[in-house]
Amino acid sequence: MATSEVQTVNSSADKAKLAAAVALLIGGFVAFYLFSAQGALVQWGALIVALIAAVVVFGISESGKRLLAFGRDAWRETQKVVWPARKEAIQMTAYVFAFVFVMALFLWLTDKTLEWLFYDLILGWRN
Structure with a gap:
């Protein structure tokens, strides 16, 4: 019987990166609604910048690196499929x-x- 390992976030730096990514994500949505008086361009700009920053911060975390590695492996497997x-x-x-x-x-x-x-x-x- 194979044992399944549950991988959790271990380092405090990685936890901080994930917390920052979540904070950026929430901040982007808050900024979208707070900047409603400045116009749609400022609203969407703030939202997109915050979302990109959240993705970048998540990407440099250990969880993000594992997710990217999983995506690369999945892409490699789809290349092996004989259609x-x-x-x-x-x-x-x-x-x-x-x-x-x-x-x-x-x-x-x-x-x-x-x-x-x-x-x-x-x-x-x-x-």
């Missing part, structure tokens, strides 16, 4: 549509048969 050719994709799409049509027809026929069986034969109700 189907156009012809194969069209064939598989046609198979899926055909299956859905056949299944819908089967379910509709089953529903109508049970409706006829219960309402007309057993209960004697006529629609």
Whole structure:
């Protein structure tokens, strides 16, 4: 049985970076609403600058570095995927549509048969 390790923020400097990133994020939203009198350009500018600063601070933290490494690994894995050719994709799409049509027809026929069986034969109700 494999043991799963829970990684937490250990250093106080890393905790401070994460706290600063959260503070910048909240500060950006607060600035957006506080600068409503200065116009949309100042509002959006303050928000975007604060969001970029929060992303940069998070990126230099240990959690941010792990997230970026995970993203790079995920991108590398998607490069290894063998994607189907156009012809194969069209064939598989046609198979899926055909299956859905056949299944819908089967379910509709089953529903109508049970409706006829219960309402007309057993209960004697006529629609």
